[in-house]
Amino acid sequence: MGIPNFQSLLLPMLRVAGEGQAQTFAQARARLASEFNLTAAEQEELAPSLRQPLFVTRIAWAALYLQRAGLLRSPDRHHLVISDRGREVLAAPPERIDMPFLEQCSGIAAFGGRHRSCGVCSQLKDREDAFQKGGREEEATYLPAASQNLELVRDVGDSYSRQLQLKRCPQCQTYYLYQTDYEFIVPGTEDWQWLRRLTDAEADEYSAQPVPADVVKPQRPL
Numbered sequence: 001m002g003i004p005n006f007q008s009l010l011l012p013m014l015r016v017a018g019e020g021q022a023q024t025f026a027q028a029r030a031r032l033a034s035e036f037n038l039t040a041a042e043q044e045e046l047a048p049s050l051r052q053p054l055f056v057t058r059i060a061w062a063a064l065y066l067q068r069a070g071l072l073r074s075p076d077r078h079h080l081v082i083s084d085r086g087r088e089v090l091a092a093p094p095e096r097i098d099m100p101f102l103e104q105c106s107g108i109a110a111f112g113g114r115h116r117s118c119g120v121c122s123q124l125k126d127r128e129d130a131f132q133k134g135g136r137e138e139e140a141t142y143l144p145a146a147s148q149n150l151e152l153v154r155d156v157g158d159s160y161s162r163q164l165q166l167k168r169c170p171q172c173q174t175y176y177l178y179q180t181d182y183e184f185i186v187p188g189t190e191d192w193q194w195l196r197r198l199t200d201a202e203a204d205e206y207s208a209q210p211v212p213a214d215v216v217k218p219q220r221p222l
């Protein structure tokens with residue numbers, strides 16, 4: 001069968017996360033390797049130019065994308081925890097979860113609408129991302145300037161990332177999740193930032209999470 005691509009891992013990974021207890025990444029990895037009948041050699045096969053096995057890399061990407069779409073939460077760097085939205089998806093699962101499905105998931109969240117008439121939030125899409133690569137400055141993208149008006153509410157954790165923060169618009173109190181990655185999988189200097197508008201229910205969920213002990217401090221200003 002070969003090593004599945006990361007989109008093929010999305011639905012199986014969500015199912016593993018939805019099985020009740022929090023799964024560690026190691027457990028999820030073993031379960032998925034078994035589900036896809038991967039040999040030991042396939043599980044260890046190194047990705048070209050990467051420092052870790054291709055299978056591990058794809059699992060990490062699948063988890064990251066599920067998290068960005070709001071289907072998984074990551075209370076710490078070791079566990080997969082399904083969100084309420086993820087459970088809703090599993091209750092009536094599609095045949096396959098792919099990128100268009102994830103786009104739809106993050107787009108249909110109910111934001112209440114107060115952001116639309118807000119001077120800050122109306123300049124931000126429901127999801128924004130930016131990417132900078134060392135030596136390729138001409139291709140760099142940045143978050144909209146309005147994102148700098150958002151206030152830090154609290155650090156949520158640093159799963160898959162150097163930063164994961166709950167932010168809030170000072171004008172209309174809409175919440176956002178801000179996430180950064182630096183040199184996460186690909187070697188070299190690569191920086192990513194994501195900003196995702198949260199529903200109030202999602203913001204409550206992030207507000208209630210215990211602050212992990214290994215949160216990086218001091219905070220970088222945004």
Ligand SMILES: [Zn+2]
Binds near residue numbers: 119
């Ligand atoms: Zn606002």
